Amino acid sequence: MFSSKSKLLLTTCIRTSKAAAVASCLGVVGMTGAMADALRMAVPSDPSYLDPAYWGSTVDQFLIDNLYPRLGKYAAGDEWKIELDVAKSVDLSDPMKISFELKPGVMWSGGYGEVTAEDVEYSFERHLDPEMESGVMTEFEHLKDVEVTGKYTGIIHLIEPAATFWTSTLVYTSGAIISKAAAEEAGGYFEATPLATTGPYMLSEFEPGNKLVLSANPDWSGEAVDFDEIVLLPISDENAAELAFAAGEIDYTRSSAGNYDTLIANPPEGAVVSLAQTLDPLFLGITQTNEKLSDIRVRKAIQLSLDLPTIIQATTGGHGKQATGFIAEGLVGHRDGAALTRDVDQARALLSEAGADGLTVRLDYVKNTERDIAAQIMQANMAEAGIALELNGQDEGTFWSVDEIRAADLELHLKSWTGNPDGYYTMQYFIEDQIGYWNWEGFASDDYVALLAEARNAQDEAVRGEIYKQMQAMLEDSGSFVFISQEPTAILHRDTIEPGILPDGRPVFHAFRKAD
């Protein structure tokens, strides 16, 4: 039918609409509302590991926190408050040990019986097993062993006093308890298939990339829940999630704080919009082991060149506050009024002094809307101080991969870490052993390590807080850290539900209620 030339021409026509190929579109607004007794929630991704030894992503954290018991946990509400979970009592009076007694009759799903002290022993000690290669081994380095003294009672022995073991590990995600019988049956190693769980919900369906369904646990004897099912829908794009919410397809989602004002001014129908302060520190790391940045005057010049209030204004719509360190306002160890202020002239002077005029550096960051905005402002700020900033927006995989090559190549990196109410959690990583792994800044100080140990051992919160302040000051003074903010997040939920969330906006599934 076609001569060869016209066939070729057709190909050209086709190629013309390849324009279309590289294009994209946007979706909005639909019809189906949420099912009667199901709560539909947008999450950033699928879970990757539901074994507490390997958890990584936010979604892993949501699920582990909601499916497994812990001795204690942070309660849903507006304030960070530890409450007991599966433990009836916990005795923290002795710095070298933690005694606990479990509530009797808390049943594992799948017929694995009651939660016992043996489960606690197994769950914690497995992190010490080198064969396990537990990803949270660092968090358990002060654990000696767990002594089982009865079916429900036991004593956690420590190698040295470590008050933070309770506040930053045991009541947090890594402190999850799993069923020994179920885990041993699975060969001690399991990935995204959760074993026996406790609590009102259990995982009933997982279609990767599509949805994950939690349904009511028939064996649950505790407080009743309002929703029969919780459906988690992976929607990586915040804008898409917001649109899906507006379309009535989800009941709860998080959005950028930068969108908060628009959401308040023009809320989707039937929506309640609020703002939560996360604990996740956003910071700029400056790698001091890099030759270009080894002179502290150069690092200080970068610190001084940045207009942090403008960055925060642009990314959070003015709802974020400039950070003074890794520890958010209202938590133990927060530094008051120590924020960096901009001084372009001094930055220039320092650069000249260091003989680094005409410096060009590269900024790595995970490419998304907010980070792009922050990075572009930094680029403009630094240009005014005479530093050329090359932006290197990367995908998550590339950004978070570290090996020897990347570690040696790091210059500036804008990143956010999972926060914890105890600042120890974040600050334990800035030690020499972590250079090449998670100490991208190359910061190393014996004084810092000494303070870290001191903080760990300090039972008194006020004392610990003072040490944390000193540590954050040391990090900042090294010129390797620019604390930007603990980013707030906007939360959208339907007015027919009352969300159960932690102060930082993370959902606590069983605490979600139907509004009256």
Added chain:
Amino acid sequence: MFAYIIKRIGLGILVLLLAISSLYMLIQAAPGDPASAMLGPRATPALKAAITEKLGLDKPMPIQIFNYLISVLQGDLGTDLKSKQPVWNTLSIHMPRTLELLGASVLIAALVGIPLGCVAAVRRNSMFDRVIGVFSVSVIAVPAVIIAIFGMLIFAAGLGWVPAIGAGEDEGLMSLLHHLILPAFAVGVGWIGYIARLVRASMIEVLSTNYIRNARAFGLPARMIIYRYALRIAVAPTITVIGIGVGVMMGSAVFVEIVFARPGIGKLMYEAVLLRNYPVSLGAVMAASFILIVSTTLSDILNALIDPRFMETGE
């Protein structure tokens, strides 16, 4: 003819093998490793080494590729690093959604494009023909991103006629179709003009043949002739579109699926590549290349069956 078909299929298989191998190399060459991508700040060197070994990433490249191809032939696509389920399971969830989308796009393009082309041919050189001509060129030229964004603004955000996200696969056939309209339109619209142009050209060719002229001379109404031939005429352009257009449509599908949070091969592929989830990204790319190669091969063979002249010029 039989020899041509065999040759075409053989070539298809060879191209598929080459495409898989080269993609395997490309994806492995990207910096970043799956363990870090998945575990974030918690990936210990030991854990990373374990995953590397498990995936056989420590072996020389030719051996890696060979091993991969062998296991693919045995129907084993490996394990999804993220969900820890067989990649095959993950693909079988997403594949039908993409095929739906592509099918619906071709259908929309054909349903709108064929009548337009017919009318343009019958009223050749009329105002209508000219308008269709300009319209055809325009929809081919305008990037789908723009058509989609404005379509979304008007039909989804403005009028609320169509849903925003997902494929609606849990709520029955009607919901499935309802969720499909906008994405399929976004993928298919560029092809309307393309099909219209092809149909018009074929139609003009047919209308000018002696046979038709004779039929007309014998008083057969033009409309009847057109109806009688329209279907036959429409088949070839549609097959051609399926043949050479599927690759382009799949590209559009990546965006459409990401933006509509619609499960599908495109979205799966995009996310897997970002996470260095090698087994899934390879599986997804392979599925995409497979769809592409099968459809081009099939369309070449069909075209050859319809018109044997195609064999000489098509290759």
Added chain:
Amino acid sequence: MSVERTNLSNSSNAIVSGFMRLVADPMGAIGVVLVTLLILSAVFAGVLAPFDPAAINVPAKLQPPTWTHWLGTDQLGRDVLSRALYGGRIALGVALISTILAVSIGVVLGMIAGFGPRWLDNLLVLLFDTVRAYPVIILALAVGPIFGAGLTTVIGILVVTSVPYYGRIVRTSVISASKADYVEALMAMGMSRTRIVVRHVLPNIIGPILILASMDIPVYIAAEAGLSFLGVGVKPPQSSWGLILDDGYKFIRQTYWLVIAGSVPLIAATLGFTFLGEALRDTFDPKLRKGV
């Protein structure tokens, strides 16, 4: 000498009369106008742009059009009109460079395939088919992280995926041209293959190829926009229509002006070049139209 001069003036006369025929076609005229405007605005972007396209002014972010900012401002308070003007430079630059590279490489490979030894022909055709067997987007995603986002990556992806098309066209043309009597005659006279290809075959196929290439320009323009949308396109603080569109998509709940500012020039460019390409083909090489 004088003979050559006559030829020259003849061919320039042909171009002038061709141009007249081109603008007589309404589609061609629209194409010429749009393309001329685009080229002028890109060349004189520096003069026409009222602001520095990279100048950030956060307090003035996401404004609708005003007398100061004719197309409003983006999420960093930058002047969108200035960014759109500079974006035109990127779009045209990418299209031009990609076309030149893709056509050159495609012509060379296609001629080698068409006129070279059989095994080389088979190998090249297989390579062409392989490249065409995966979607452009996945190539962009796989290659993006290796080379990093940026103009080079964009151009690289466009060239690699386009070469097979030109290669195949040239190969087919060379094969049919080499069957021509005069080529057989030249070979019989002992002229070398390379010489025949370069001196006699190439001039015959270059015209149609250039017309096809001109029709591909909108593809490249739209592709650059799409890749920028995907994050493997141009880098800030550079401006691109794709980036403006991406910003518009992200902030669509706040303002629709960014979508308009990104899409109008993109539509104008793709339509302009497509109309021009179609008209060029109809005017200079009606043969190409046969069958369609």
